[in-house]
Amino acid sequence: MSNFTMTPEEEKSLQEIANIVAEESGVVLSTLLDKKIDIKQQSAAGADQEALGSDFPDEIVIVECPFATGFDATNYFLFNKPLVAKLSDLMMMGDGTAEFSEDHIDAIQEGVNQMMGAAATALSTRLNKSVDFQPSSAKVSTLADAGLDLDNLTAVNYEIEIEGKPEGKIALLIPYSVIKEATAALGGEVAAGEEVAADTGLEMGLAGLEAPAEAEAKGPEATETGVGPRPGGYFDMFDLGEREKERLELLLDVKLDVSIELGRTKMLVRDILELGPGSVVELDKMAGETVDLLINDKKLAEGEVVVVDENFGVRITHLVSMEERIKMLQAS
Numbered sequence: 001m002s003n004f005t006m007t008p009e010e011e012k013s014l015q016e017i018a019n020i021v022a023e024e025s026g027v028v029l030s031t032l033l034d035k036k037i038d039i040k041q042q043s044a045a046g047a048d049q050e051a052l053g054s055d056f057p058d059e060i061v062i063v064e065c066p067f068a069t070g071f072d073a074t075n076y077f078l079f080n081k082p083l084v085a086k087l088s089d090l091m092m093m094g095d096g097t098a099e100f101s102e103d104h105i106d107a108i109q110e111g112v113n114q115m116m117g118a119a120a121t122a123l124s125t126r127l128n129k130s131v132d133f134q135p136s137s138a139k140v141s142t143l144a145d146a147g148l149d150l151d152n153l154t155a156v157n158y159e160i161e162i163e164g165k166p167e168g169k170i171a172l173l174i175p176y177s178v179i180k181e182a183t184a185a186l187g188g189e190v191a192a193g194e195e196v197a198a199d200t201g202l203e204m205g206l207a208g209l210e211a212p213a214e215a216e217a218k219g220p221e222a223t224e225t226g227v228g229p230r231p232g233g234y235f236d237m238f239d240l241g242e243r244e245k246e247r248l249e250l251l252l253d254v255k256l257d258v259s260i261e262l263g264r265t266k267m268l269v270r271d272i273l274e275l276g277p278g279s280v281v282e283l284d285k286m287a288g289e290t291v292d293l294l295i296n297d298k299k300l301a302e303g304e305v306v307v308v309d310e311n312f313g314v315r316i317t318h319l320v321s322m323e324e325r326i327k328m329l330q331a332s
Contacts, residue, residue: 002046013183018156024118038161047155070131076173083168109138261292
């Protein structure tokens with residue numbers, strides 16, 4: 001029996017988080033499996049041992065998804081082994097009929113990493129704070145032997161459909177503490193009509209504009225022609241004097257080459273000549289490390305690879321200082 005009773009507001013927050021995870025996960029799995037995947041929410045409430053035991057009666061795959069930022073807690077996905085086998089086999093270009101094996105644990109673990117990476121982006125936007133997840137870990141266990149503190153967990157039950165055909169159930173267990181904090185964050189939303197600035201990190205002054213440190217050093221008298229930093233770390237056109245606005249407007253349509261660098265390596269000529277289809281080139285970065293976002297071959301930011309709709313994207317985790325960005329773009 002749960003150690004908590006959710007308020008209507010907390011129930012609404014749980015439903016909203018559950019919907020975000022379902023939507024983002026469906027998009028990610030559709031891309032990974034190259035099939036239409038729908039993840040439909042069936043219920044969301046306090047975790048119940050009997051109900052979960054009915055849906056997951058045998059050995060299951062439990063994937064732990066600890067938060068890296070945003071919350072101090074760990075979520076859990078529950079999968080029945082036949083569903084893991086089907087999803088993983090499809091991920092590995094099979095036909096979905098393979099029997100469950102240890103290789104499938106690694107595959108579903110990577111799938112969940114991408115699912116939660118996409119969900120983190122949506123949650124960060126919705127909760128107006130940074131939300132991220134550590135790499136997940138998976139194990140095979142029964143529900144009874146998993147050691148989960150169900151009394152302090154909420155449970156969201158999903159039905160997964162592949163090309164419109166029901167294929168099995170998934171459960172997502174979220175600590176009640178997360179729902180409580182999320183409800184408080186949602187309760188502190190800006191009232192209707194207030195202006196909220198999105199922290200894109202890409203709107204900035206360019207040629208002829210002063211860097212933040214220089215503008216601040218000049219003090220209040222610099223307001224007319226100088227530039228001041230916005231709370232989110234970027235520049236707004238309203239911060240600029242008329243002369244600076246005119247200069248910036250001349251540059252807004254200039255196209256810059258944006259590239260993502262996964263890593264680098266050095267190879268001998270003989271090794272390059274021996275490359276062929278199926279060859280693997282090892283880079284100087286470990287799996288899971290951030291990638292570099294380059295503007296005209298100059299590093300602007302670091303980020304994590306995510307899936308956006310059916311395309312790959314990069315969620316920015318770190319930007320160079322505004323002053324460095326301005327100098328870099330002036331040089332470009």
